Amino acid sequence: MKKVFIYSSFERFWHWTQAALIVMLMLSGFEIHGSYVLWGFEKSVQLHRHLAWGLIVLWAFAIFWHFTTGNWRQYIPTTQKLAEVAIYYTKGIFEHLPHPYKLTKLRKHNPLQRLAYLFFKLIISPATWISGLLYMYFTEWTAWGLAGYLSLFWVAGIHTAAAFLMMAFFCGHVYMAFVCSPITAHIRAMITGYEEVEEDE
Numbered sequence: 654m655k656k657v658f659i660y661s662s663f664e665r666f667w668h669w670t671q672a673a674l675i676v677m678l679m680l681s682g683f684e685i686h687g688s689y690v691l692w693g694f695e696k697s698v699q700l701h702r703h704l705a706w707g708l709i710v711l712w713a714f715a716i717f718w719h720f721t722t723g724n725w726r727q728y729i730p731t732t733q734k735l736a737e738v739a740i741y742y743t744k745g746i747f748e749h750l751p752h753p754y755k756l757t758k759l760r761k762h763n764p765l766q767r768l769a770y771l772f773f774k775l776i777i778s779p780a781t782w783i784s785g786l787l788y789m790y791f792t793e794w795t796a797w798g799l800a801g802y803l804s805l806f807w808v809a810g811i812h813t814a815a816a817f818l819m820m821a822f823f824c825g826h827v828y829m830a831f832v833c834s835p836i837t838a839h840i841r842a843m844i845t846g847y848e849e850v851e852e853d854e
C-alpha cells in the first residue's frame with residue numbers, strides 16, 4: 654500500500670463545514686417541524702435561517718471550485734465497474750474480498766459514489782435550497798408575483814421531503830465512511846488528504 658494525496662485543503666474544509674452545517678440544520682429543522690424540543694422553536698428558527706445562509710454561501714464557493722478546478726468531471730456517471738462495486742458492497746465485502754475499484758486523484762469516487770453524489774448535488778441540494786428560500790421569503794410572494802402559483806403547504810412539504818432525503822443520504826454516507834479497513838481509514842483521509850491505495854496504482 655502507498656499513500657496518495659487525494660483531497661485538497663479546500664475540499665476538506667468544504668466537506669467538514671458542510672457536514673457541520675447540515676447536522677445543525679437537521680437538528681434545528683426537525684425541531685421547527687415539531688419532532689422534538691431542543692433549543693425552543695424561536696431559537697431554532699433564528700439558528701436555521703443563519704445556518705441556511707452559511708450553507709448557501711459555502712455551496713456558492715464549492716460550485717466555483719468545482720468548475721474552476723475541473724473537479725465537476727469526478728461526478729460524471731459511468732457504468733464501468735458499477736455492477737462489480739454493487740456486488741462488492743452486497744456480497745464481496747462480507748467475504749473480505751478486495752475492493753474492485755482503485756481510486757486515484759483523477760478518479761476519486763467509485764461508480765456508486767458518483768451516482769449518489771450526483772443525486773445529492775443535482776436533486777437533494779437544489780430541492781432543499783430552492784424550497785427553503787421560497788419558505789423564507791413567503792411574505793414576498795405577492796410582491797414577486799408568485800402568490801397565485803405557489804402554496805405554502807407544498808413548499809413546506811417539499812422542503813421537509815428534501816430534508817428527509819438529505820437525512821437518508823447523511824445516514825448512508827456516514828455508514829459507508831466506516832466500511833473500510835481499518836475502520837477509520839476514510840475519515841483519516843478526509844482529515845489529512847491522503848488515502849492508502851494499492852502499490853500498482
Ligand code: HEM
Pocket residue numbers: 675678679681682683685686687698701702705706708709781782784785786788789790809812813815816817819820
Ligand atoms: C439552504 C438551505 C435551507 C434554507 C434556505 C432553509 C430554510 C428554511 C425555512 C425558512 C424554514 C421555515 C422556518 C422558518 O419559519 O424560518 C425551514 C424549515 C425546515 N427546514 Fe430548512 N432550510 C435549509 C436547509 C435545510 C436542511 C439542510 C434541512 C435538513 C436536512 C432542513 C430541514 C428543515 C425542516 C425539517 C424544516 C421544518 C419544515 C416544516 O415542518 O414546515 N432545512 N427551512
